[in-house]
Amino acid sequence: MDEMHHAEWLIERIIFLDGAPTVSKLNAIKIGRTIPEIINNDSDDELNAVSAYNDAIKLAREVGDQITSDLLSKILAMEEGHADWAETQNTQINQMGLENYLMNQTASPAVD
Numbered sequence: 001m002d003e004m005h006h007a008e009w010l011i012e013r014i015i016f017l018d019g020a021p022t023v024s025k026l027n028a029i030k031i032g033r034t035i036p037e038i039i040n041n042d043s044d045d046e047l048n049a050v051s052a053y054n055d056a057i058k059l060a061r062e063v064g065d066q067i068t069s070d071l072l073s074k075i076l077a078m079e080e081g082h083a084d085w086a087e088t089q090n091t092q093i094n095q096m097g098l099e100n101y102l103m104n105q106t107a108s109p110a111v112d
């Protein structure tokens, strides 16, 4: 869901800068068959996004575009959060085992 907002913000900024956003060129979707595979695929994508946004921020600063740099930094912070979430899931799976992890995910919160 966050990424949809990111796309919206970036499209608005590109249009503001009189650019033409390309929305048809999408990255290949990696479909995981197991929970660990799904989380690892997500982790890879989040870390790639973190790297790409860091490069974009560097470029925006080089051309003196502070507003774009600020926007990209805001998105980068969210992507770092996503990467951290995936890392936490992997750590939990490694520590407690997949079955216990899945039970934890499905356990409904205690009703007072």
Ligand SMILES: [Fe+2]
Pocket (backbone or CB within 6 Å): 002, 003, 046, 049, 078, 079, 082, 083
């Ligand atoms: Fe993300």
